[in-house]
Amino acid sequence: MIRDITIGQYYPQDSVIHRLDPRTKLVGTLVYIISLFLFHNFMGYIIVTLFLAGMIHASKVPFRFMVKGLRAIIVLLMITVLFNMFLTPGEPLVQVGFIQITKEGARIAVFMSIRLVYLIIGSSMMTLTTTPNQLTDGLESLLAPLKRVKVPVHEIAMMMSIALRFIPILLEETDKIMKAQIARGADFESGNLIKKAKSLIPLLVPLFISAFRRANDLAMAMEARCYSGGEGRTKMKPLLYQMNDYRAYAIVGVYLAAIIAMGILL
Amino acid sequence: MSIILDKVNYIYGSGTAYEIMALKDINLVIEDGQFIGIIGHTGSGKSTLIQHLNGLIKATSGGIYYNGEDISDSDFDKKKLRSKVGLVFQYPEHQLFEVNVFEDVCFGPRNLGLTEKEAQLRAFEALRMVGFDEELFYQSPFELSGGQKRRVAIAGVLAMKPEVLILDEPTAGLDPRGRDEILDQIKKLHETTNMSVILVSHSMEDVAKYVSRLIVMNQGQIMFDDTPKEVFRHYKKLEEIGLAAPQVTYIMNQLNEKGIPVNTNATTIEEAKEEILRVFHNRKDEPSF
Amino acid sequence: MGIIKSENLIFEYIRRDEEGNVEAINRAVNGVNLDIKQGDFVAILGHNGSGKSTLAKHLNAILRPTEGDLWIDGHDAKDLNKLWDIRKTAGMVFQNPDNQIIATVVEEDVGFGPENLGIPTAEIWERVDKALKSVNMLKYRKHSPNKLSGGQKQRVAIAGIVAMQPKCIVLDEPTAMLDPNGRKEVIDTITRLNREEKVTVILITHYMEEVIGADQIYVMDQGSVVMQGTPKEIFSRVWELKKYRLDVPQVTLLAEELRNSGLQLPEGILTIDELVDEICQLY
Numbered sequence: 050m051i052r053d054i055t056i057g058q059y060y061p062q063d064s065v066i067h068r069l070d071p072r073t074k075l076v077g078t079l080v081y082i083i084s085l086f087l088f089h090n091f092m093g094y095i096i097v098t099l100f101l102a103g104m105i106h107a108s109k110v111p112f113r114f115m116v117k118g119l120r121a122i123i124v125l126l127m128i129t130v131l132f133n134m135f136l137t138p139g140e141p142l143v144q145v146g147f148i149q150i151t152k153e154g155a156r157i158a159v160f161m162s163i164r165l166v167y168l169i170i171g172s173s174m175m176t177l178t179t180t181p182n183q184l185t186d187g188l189e190s191l192l193a194p195l196k197r198v199k200v201p202v203h204e205i206a207m208m209m210s211i212a213l214r215f216i217p218i219l220l221e222e223t224d225k226i227m228k229a230q231i232a233r234g235a236d237f238e239s240g241n242l243i244k245k246a247k248s249l250i251p252l253l254v255p256l257f258i259s260a261f262r263r264a265n266d267l268a269m270a271m272e273a274r275c276y277s278g279g280e281g282r283t284k285m286k287p288l289l290y291q292m293n294d295y296r297a298y299a300i301v302g303v304y305l306a307a308i309i310a311m312g313i314l315l
Numbered sequence: 316m317s318i319i320l321d322k323v324n325y326i327y328g329s330g331t332a333y334e335i336m337a338l339k340d341i342n343l344v345i346e347d348g349q350f351i352g353i354i355g356h357t358g359s360g361k362s363t364l365i366q367h368l369n370g371l372i373k374a375t376s377g378g379i380y381y382n383g384e385d386i387s388d389s390d391f392d393k394k395k396l397r398s399k400v401g402l403v404f405q406y407p408e409h410q411l412f413e414v415n416v417f418e419d420v421c422f423g424p425r426n427l428g429l430t431e432k433e434a435q436l437r438a439f440e441a442l443r444m445v446g447f448d449e450e451l452f453y454q455s456p457f458e459l460s461g462g463q464k465r466r467v468a469i470a471g472v473l474a475m476k477p478e479v480l481i482l483d484e485p486t487a488g489l490d491p492r493g494r495d496e497i498l499d500q501i502k503k504l505h506e507t508t509n510m511s512v513i514l515v516s517h518s519m520e521d522v523a524k525y526v527s528r529l530i531v532m533n534q535g536q537i538m539f540d541d542t543p544k545e546v547f548r549h550y551k552k553l554e555e556i557g558l559a560a561p562q563v564t565y566i567m568n569q570l571n572e573k574g575i576p577v578n579t580n581a582t583t584i585e586e587a588k589e590e591i592l593r594v595f596h597n598r599k600d601e602p603s604f
Numbered sequence: 605m606g607i608i609k610s611e612n613l614i615f616e617y618i619r620r621d622e623e624g625n626v627e628a629i630n631r632a633v634n635g636v637n638l639d640i641k642q643g644d645f646v647a648i649l650g651h652n653g654s655g656k657s658t659l660a661k662h663l664n665a666i667l668r669p670t671e672g673d674l675w676i677d678g679h680d681a682k683d684l685n686k687l688w689d690i691r692k693t694a695g696m697v698f699q700n701p702d703n704q705i706i707a708t709v710v711e712e713d714v715g716f717g718p719e720n721l722g723i724p725t726a727e728i729w730e731r732v733d734k735a736l737k738s739v740n741m742l743k744y745r746k747h748s749p750n751k752l753s754g755g756q757k758q759r760v761a762i763a764g765i766v767a768m769q770p771k772c773i774v775l776d777e778p779t780a781m782l783d784p785n786g787r788k789e790v791i792d793t794i795t796r797l798n799r800e801e802k803v804t805v806i807l808i809t810h811y812m813e814e815v816i817g818a819d820q821i822y823v824m825d826q827g828s829v830v831m832q833g834t835p836k837e838i839f840s841r842v843w844e845l846k847k848y849r850l851d852v853p854q855v856t857l858l859a860e861e862l863r864n865s866g867l868q869l870p871e872g873i874l875t876i877d878e879l880v881d882e883i884c885q886l887y
Contacts, residue, residue, distance in 0.1 A: 059708060059709075059748065061746055061747070061748070180707075180708050180709050180712070181708045182707050182708060182709065182712050210706075210707075210708075211706065213708065214705070214706065214707065214708050217750055218702055218750065262703075263700075263702070263703045266698060266700055266703035266704065267703050267704065267706070269661075269666055269698070270696075270698055270703065270704035270706070271706060271716075272666060272691075273664050273666060273691060273695070273696040273698075274691075274695070274716060274717040274720060274764065274765070274768065275688060275691050275692065275717060275720040275721055275768070276716070276720045277688075277720065281722045282719050282720055282722060283718075283719055283722050283723055283724060283725060283728065284719060284725060285711075285712065285715035285718070285719055285725060285728045285729065285732065286712070286715075286725075287725055
């Protein structure tokens with residue numbers, strides 16, 4: 050169950066999108082996320098859908114794999130839908146006692162959930178097609194100007210990349226410890242909130258200890274391989290824009306223009 | 316006490332592109348008081364199999380019966396099953412979390428809803444059963460050596476008073492003496508309590524020495540289920556699936572091929588020694604011409 | 605002088621209380637003398653807690669001697685300025701395969717070391733190719749380490765060190781967490797590196813079967829070297845090894861038992877073929 054979370058997981062494939070420079074993908078994703086909040090009409094949804102569908106198709110990542118990632122946010126999605134549906138004032142659609150669903154509420158609920166789903170799929174597109182290392186390289190490079198104001202950009206990038214590498218490992222470990230404690234009669238499900246929180250101790254203590262042990266081991270392994278921070282490091286995969294990146298920037302530009310135009314014109 | 320598996324199948328990631336048949340048509344009867352070994356290479360389904368036995372994984376199809384009761388019945392008490400079928404995972408010391416050894420071992424019995432006194436009595440007994448030094452009872456489990464930690468973790472499961480004890484590679488990462496000590500302790504437990512023991516292992520030498528029944532898993536199926544001697548007779552088949560017989564089996568077979576009339580079914584050093592000496596002895600008794 | 609040489613090497617773990625006063629001193633390495641020749645395959649045996657891992661961490665300057673001397677390829681291990689030279693000379697592979705792989709793609713992980721050394725991009729690629737080839741993992745270069753078996757992960761870790769082109773590789777219980785097939789993969793790989801690429805190998809382990817091909821074995825107990833010799837010499841002292849919580853390969857043990865029962869077998873038999881031949885000759 051816990052392994053179903055696909056956000057942040059890289060999906061190896063050889064596609065146009067996979068080969069793009071991570072900086073292009075980062076900027077593109079940022080533009081895409083902003084664009085989701087720039088329109089309020091039906092045409093906008095069509096353009097976004099076309100754009101997203103085009104990207105998914107070009108990435109060659111199976112659609113099913115992406116949808117699996119949505120399971121993780123299903124609760125959030127439900128809450129958004131319910132809140133909007135019941136709490137938006139307007140013309141009533143259905144009314145049972147004091148509970149009512151308004152036309153406006155239903156409309157907002159539908160569109161909000163589409164936006165949320167698009168947001169998750171869009172941003173997981175980036176992580177699915179970019180290795181975490183490329184991603185952090187991209188971030189490091191895009192944020193490089195901040196080094197001048199003493200922001201430890203390289204260190205932050207390195208931490209992110211390590212965190213991404215260890216998330217799946219720690220998830221698996223959580224699964225394992227949980228099972229081991231269940232085998233000792235632990236109960237993670239029943240009881241009130243306080244009891245539930247208390248029942249997490251046998252899970253969290255071993256998990257923290259393991260995480261610290263891993264961090265310690267990893268620090269040692271990195272030192273042993275002559276890691277001493279960003280100074281004097283070369284890159285195996287230096288970031289260089291290719292022709293396709295310029296094309297991609299152009300496509301993103303046209304897309305953004307279309308969305309803005311839609312917002313102004315309609 | 317008995318556990319019966321009837322045509323058990325288990326499919327991982329059912330309905331996705333990554334669907335894997337982890338267990339295929341498993342039929343198994345585990346009787347009272349047996350000492351069983353399970354071998355198979357990584358990914359052969361042994362871990363999945365043992366997690367079925369105490370209900371941690373639910374079979375995709377087929378039935379599992381504990382003392383004649385179907386464990387998938389909605390009114391079947393899963394918690395009780397888990398106390399009766401104790402499962403010690405690989406590297407069990409990674410689940411320790413309490414402030415001291417004694418408290419950690421009390422965790423299981425307390426979860427069973429026993430009185431504080433009873434829980435403590437059980438913890439005390441369990442720690443004694445694994446031969447844990449009484450002076451260290453109130454030490455933090457994190458300050459112990461690897462072998463000691465592992466004993467504490469095993470005691471944590473024993474304190475639930477299981478009728479079947481399953482251990483997944485209990486000797487992984489221990490040094491040779493640590494390995495022998497743990498296995499000898501488990502054997503002693505088996506003999507004194509009549510508890511059934513299921514030992515998952517990678518070491519053919521260890522299973523040859525300790526178990527009386529050996530199950531070989533391959534690609535989610537049971538390939539052999541027999542006495543170690545019978546299983547190791549098929550050592551060439553074992554090699555085909557990436558396993559091997561104990562070194563002793565190879566020695567005896569090679570001797571036999573070279574014309575020394577040893578019986579090849581010896582699997583432990585003790586047996587091999589007796590057999591080779593017997594052959595030499597008989598030769599000396601032969602009248603010389 | 606050998607590539608690794610130590611004289612009376614001592615290391616103490618010092619535990620301090622909250623005020624910084626010394627609470628306990630634990631001497632983990634106690635007067636060790638090593639002299640390891642370039643190109644040798646050396647094994648260090650010892651039970652858990654015998655000090656072998658602490659010793660290993662000195663060879664890569666992760667720990668520095670409390671007392672005594674240690675030279676790695678002529679670099680004084682006590683000299684802070686030589687830290688990076690030492691780490692370039694002696695690469696280190698650790699026990700847990702998951703906790704030493706940094707990158708999420710195999711080839712990027714192998715490139716991590718060369719990147720740290722400031723090697724130009726084109727040469728990094730050459731080194732990564734060569735290193736992956738030498739551990740037979742070239743076809744997994746684009747894979748995620750999470751999807752590999754334990755033995756494969758350890759081979760990636762070895763490639764990561766090989767790509768730094770060290771003269772010497774120290775492996776600290778690289779097989780302790782692997783299954784028999786994984787163990788074999790790793791041992792075959794380092795044996796090949798030693799024979800073909802002439803890399804000095806120092807293997808720390810407590811699996812006896814892995815060291816029968818070594819040139820030299822050191823046995824440690826309580827921080828000191830208590831036995832030293834060729835595999836034949838070491839394994840003929842079965843009962844002494846048992847005293848140090850160790851073992852001998854089954855073949856050796858059987859030969860020893862038979863010898864004690866009166867068969868005229870030579871000491872220190874290490875392989876099945878040897879034992880079978882010797883028995884046939886007697887029969």
